[in-house]
Amino acid sequence: MKKKALAAFMAAAMMLGLVACSGNTSESSSSSAASENVSSGSETAESTSEESETASMESDDVIPEEGASLILWMDNDDYNEQIVELWSAKYPDIPLTVENVGTTDARQKLELEGPTGTAADVFVQAHDGVAVSAQSGLILEIDAYTDYIQENFMENAVEAVTYDGKVYAFPLSIKTIALFYNKDLVDEPVTTWDEMREFALSYNDPSQNKFAILWQATEPYYAHGFLGGYGYEMFGENHDDPDQLGWDTEEAIEGMEFFSTLSEIYPVTSTDATWDAMNTMFSAGEAPYVITGPWSISEFTEAGVNFGVTTLPLLPNGEHPITLSTVDTVCVSAYTQYPNAAMLLAKFLTDEEAITLLYDTKVELPASIIGQTYEFVVNDVNLQGVAAQAEYSLPMPYIPEMASVWTPYQKAFVAVWDGLSTAEEALASAQEEFYASLLTDE
Numbered sequence: 001m002k003k004k005a006l007a008a009f010m011a012a013a014m015m016l017g018l019v020a021c022s023g024n025t026s027e028s029s030s031s032s033a034a035s036e037n038v039s040s041g042s043e044t045a046e047s048t049s050e051e052s053e054t055a056s057m058e059s060d061d062v063i064p065e066e067g068a069s070l071i072l073w074m075d076n077d078d079y080n081e082q083i084v085e086l087w088s089a090k091y092p093d094i095p096l097t098v099e100n101v102g103t104t105d106a107r108q109k110l111e112l113e114g115p116t117g118t119a120a121d122v123f124v125q126a127h128d129g130v131a132v133s134a135q136s137g138l139i140l141e142i143d144a145y146t147d148y149i150q151e152n153f154m155e156n157a158v159e160a161v162t163y164d165g166k167v168y169a170f171p172l173s174i175k176t177i178a179l180f181y182n183k184d185l186v187d188e189p190v191t192t193w194d195e196m197r198e199f200a201l202s203y204n205d206p207s208q209n210k211f212a213i214l215w216q217a218t219e220p221y222y223a224h225g226f227l228g229g230y231g232y233e234m235f236g237e238n239h240d241d242p243d244q245l246g247w248d249t250e251e252a253i254e255g256m257e258f259f260s261t262l263s264e265i266y267p268v269t270s271t272d273a274t275w276d277a278m279n280t281m282f283s284a285g286e287a288p289y290v291i292t293g294p295w296s297i298s299e300f301t302e303a304g305v306n307f308g309v310t311t312l313p314l315l316p317n318g319e320h321p322i323t324l325s326t327v328d329t330v331c332v333s334a335y336t337q338y339p340n341a342a343m344l345l346a347k348f349l350t351d352e353e354a355i356t357l358l359y360d361t362k363v364e365l366p367a368s369i370i371g372q373t374y375e376f377v378v379n380d381v382n383l384q385g386v387a388a389q390a391e392y393s394l395p396m397p398y399i400p401e402m403a404s405v406w407t408p409y410q411k412a413f414v415a416v417w418d419g420l421s422t423a424e425e426a427l428a429s430a431q432e433e434f435y436a437s438l439l440t441d442e
Contacts, residue, residue, distance in 0.1 A: 062144050064341035068094050072345065073101035073109070073123035079361040086353050087345065094341055103328060110138055114335035121336040122345045124172060127160035127327040132400040134163040139331040141166045144343055157367040160327040160398055169329035170350045171367035173358065176325035177222055177293045178389040179313065183306045185288040192314045196289070200265045203288065211266055214281055215291035217273035218413040220406055221324050222291060226262070227255030228322030228394060229315045235397050242401040245434055247412070247427040256423035258315065260416045270414045294386050297363040309385025311392065320392035327367055327395065401438060408433040
């Protein structure tokens, strides 16, 4: 996928939203229908396009195992409590327990606890973990709902849950980082990093813990965009060739060199550029700008901050930072004793009631086609701000080798931010570590 792959994704989403607002419900009604011509949960769904136009989206043909009980891993306590209520109302005979486990922790936790029989039956993880999970046999193919997923979710989201031609998860939501600004401290948000630098010169007072902008500066998910904006293409033009990591390219080095100058705008060590610092200062109304994602919208709203969301400032080369974007996915553990019931739960989490709850508790943008038309999505100006940055984003490469990127990539950002290495040296060391890790895994 090109760096603008998600632009079409988001444009289609907003077009669908406009259709819904105009009162044209024909697309919505046809999108809500899908084929459920499946066997008892183990056969791949097969149906004609005509059947998919009229078939119910209900799951009557997937029969849960007798005596089934399920564990779900999800990362929000409010959501967790209420999803149990919604599930129990529809499936009262299948007890559901939900445990708070982060999407970044779920796969590793499953590796440890799966063999013990205490792990989740269903869990949520970012899409870059789907391929490696499928390759290592941690998750089941969603064979009973392959056709349904391919017909009812945005194309890029379907690609994100597909590995080796098979679908391994339900797409749940899409997200990327953006620039959040406090309207009480900022009349108009800056549009370039040069403007941000100028603003910081007059605003910053490190002795008073006062900074123009805060973010998790050296976390790769937050920092990659500065390299992407200088033309760096991770894993090559199509982002699928592990032999083309590209940290030794001129584009990556130039982007990293610019990244090194941002420590002048946010003059703290890498260990102090944390989530807690960003979240605390902005929630207290004490920071003009922060970089975060839609996962922060609810908390900032509850804190009473008068804020807006827009695209990240332009780079000195006139280009937008090309941020990483994520599709959160719902996966079924290969260790589950109740695969049919687990697949019912995975699908349920992407149905309207559950998607509405996801928005109410986490303010996330649905990955389903019909979910994009829901009024609460179309009318949310903050989500539209995230969507604007998403036009300049790259869905995280989802080849299995992506799992080996994060550690050396972060080391490179830390070394440059803290002035321990030049951009070229830090990236060279990181690339060497990346390829060494692949040899170790073989």
